[in-house]
Amino acid sequence: MADLHIDFAGIKSKNPFWLASGPPTNTGYQVQRAFDAGWGGAVWKTLGDPVINVTSRFSGLNYGGQRVAGFNNIELITDRPLEVNLREIRETKRAYPDHAIIASLMVEPKQEKWHEIVKRVEDVGVDGLELNFGCPHGMAERGMGSASGQVPELVEKQTYWTKEAAETPVIVKLTPNITDITATAYAAAQGGADAISMINTINSLMGVDLDTWNTIPNVAGKGTHGGYCGPAVKPIALSMVAECATQPDIPVPISGIGGIENWQDAAEFMLMGASSVQVCTAAMHHGFRIVEDMIDGLNNYLDEKGLASVSDLVGRSVSKYKKWGDLDLNHKVVARINQDYCIHCNKCHIACEDAAHQCIEFYTESDGTRALKVREQDCVGCNLCSIVCPAEGAIDMIDQPSDVSMTWNERQRLISTFGG
Amino acid sequence: MQEHQLYLDEKQKIDTLLENNFCIVGIIENLSGTFVAFKQAEETGNAPQATVQLLIPETRKYVTNLLFTSRLDQSVS
Numbered sequence A: 001m002a003d004l005h006i007d008f009a010g011i012k013s014k015n016p017f018w019l020a021s022g023p024p025t026n027t028g029y030q031v032q033r034a035f036d037a038g039w040g041g042a043v044w045k046t047l048g049d050p051v052i053n054v055t056s057r058f059s060g061l062n063y064g065g066q067r068v069a070g071f072n073n074i075e076l077i078t079d080r081p082l083e084v085n086l087r088e089i090r091e092t093k094r095a096y097p098d099h100a101i102i103a104s105l106m107v108e109p110k111q112e113k114w115h116e117i118v119k120r121v122e123d124v125g126v127d128g129l130e131l132n133f134g135c136p137h138g139m140a141e142r143g144m145g146s147a148s149g150q151v152p153e154l155v156e157k158q159t160y161w162t163k164e165a166a167e168t169p170v171i172v173k174l175t176p177n178i179t180d181i182t183a184t185a186y187a188a189a190q191g192g193a194d195a196i197s198m199i200n201t202i203n204s205l206m207g208v209d210l211d212t213w214n215t216i217p218n219v220a221g222k223g224t225h226g227g228y229c230g231p232a233v234k235p236i237a238l239s240m241v242a243e244c245a246t247q248p249d250i251p252v253p254i255s256g257i258g259g260i261e262n263w264q265d266a267a268e269f270m271l272m273g274a275s276s277v278q279v280c281t282a283a284m285h286h287g288f289r290i291v292e293d294m295i296d297g298l299n300n301y302l303d304e305k306g307l308a309s310v311s312d313l314v315g316r317s318v319s320k321y322k323k324w325g326d327l328d329l330n331h332k333v334v335a336r337i338n339q340d341y342c343i344h345c346n347k348c349h350i351a352c353e354d355a356a357h358q359c360i361e362f363y364t365e366s367d368g369t370r371a372l373k374v375r376e377q378d379c380v381g382c383n384l385c386s387i388v389c390p391a392e393g394a395i396d397m398i399d400q401p402s403d404v405s406m407t408w409n410e411r412q413r414l415i416s417t418f419g420g
Numbered sequence B: 001m002q003e004h005q006l007y008l009d010e011k012q013k014i015d016t017l018l019e020n021n022f023c024i025v026g027i028i029e030n031l032s033g034t035f036v037a038f039k040q041a042e043e044t045g046n047a048p049q050a051t052v053q054l055l056i057p058e059t060r061k062y063v064t065n066l067l068f069t070s071r072l073d074q075s076v077s
């Protein structure tokens, strides 16, 4: 059994699985049940000045057969009084001293506001703080959340103010609603952040009802943009983690968030540099007990890979994440159709004809049956045929070895010596 | 025509020039493709020159690979 304990910027937790700030961490009752189920830590539902929520607040994107492929919400931060939350945090921490409780905070961008809330939450014994610079709706209209989080100077300044007062580690939670997340990650590091976490939710409008012409979700017939999360956002979150993990001037631990549903997702984030992971939508969709599989799965995987500790996994794929210009132009793969598994649906042929390089053609076998074959010399190895193929194993992408590697950057340097 | 055939045609032009003692003296890339300038080696005065326009990505790669590997060979030897 591998060791799943982590020390994330000084926050200790018996495993890397934390509940992200959101509905599952709204109350002491929920967080305690989550800890009983096995979660190593929880980021409490964001605390701040009182708010009033609207109803309804959530919508789910069902895609194909999958329910909640994406999830959208227009919920604000906690609508419960600070005192109530603090009392429950204190009780929970007392009852679960070995579990990490991180207080998520959001206040106006004023030094005294940050100082006040930091002192009050640290008094009840939290293990760390997470600054919510991410919620894209509602709070942003009041200058908080992503409105703060999109301006590197404000991120740096507010992190600095927090650090002035904080005695526990400060995690800055970043918004993905920005062109280059490394700009705000860098600002957080400059402000003294002990760690960063990403991503909060992505600006979104889930849909429009074709009968009523109302937005989805709607509040008395009116709607607004919300925050998108769940499995659909995982690739976006993962690339943002990778972007930050590969920057030497962002030398702080990363907590990965966004679309994590199972141990495999978690392991991918960790390979890409996250040393803890946070989960919100999957816990809302499937309940707290998903963590049991996450723990078992990660444990087995680490054993399989011969790794004694989860920290040995962190960052192992970071050096493989490059700029496009550093990829090998000479590397080639071609598609090959495995006739034993092909179900003759012709989807690969249609995709290649209509949207790729027209290199999958019909031919007639000796017994007169028609089959599809890839004209390999014209195949550019784009993967489209294997992506659209519904029959597992029917299309393989085969490596074509090349002797020398040459990247675009190397090529351009070479050309420049020839006057190009 | 299939792109591979176009590649072979362009590659043939390059290989023929190289076989005839031409060497690459310039490469310019613009919206119309890659223009490779050749000059015949070991000729004095008005050495014959040629320019080949490459339209196919695979040939653009081919020509730079030729130069790239010869540079690598030189740096090794």
Ligand SMILES: Cc1cc2nc3c(=O)[nH]c(=O)nc-3n(C[C@H](O)[C@H](O)[C@H](O)COP(=O)(O)O)c2cc1C
Binding pocket: A020, A021, A022, A023, A045, A046, A058, A071, A072, A073, A075, A076, A077, A078, A104, A132, A134, A135, A173, A199, A200, A201, A228, A229, A230, A231, A233, A257, A258, A259, A260, A278, A279, A280, A281, A282
């Ligand atoms: C309904 C809902 C409410 C949320 N509330 C908060 C919040 O109060 N503070 C916060 O930092 N993030 C909040 N989030 C964002 C999540 O913590 C998380 O960053 C995001 O949902 C991406 O993770 P996921 O794909 O696992 O859900 C909320 C998300 C949802 C779905």
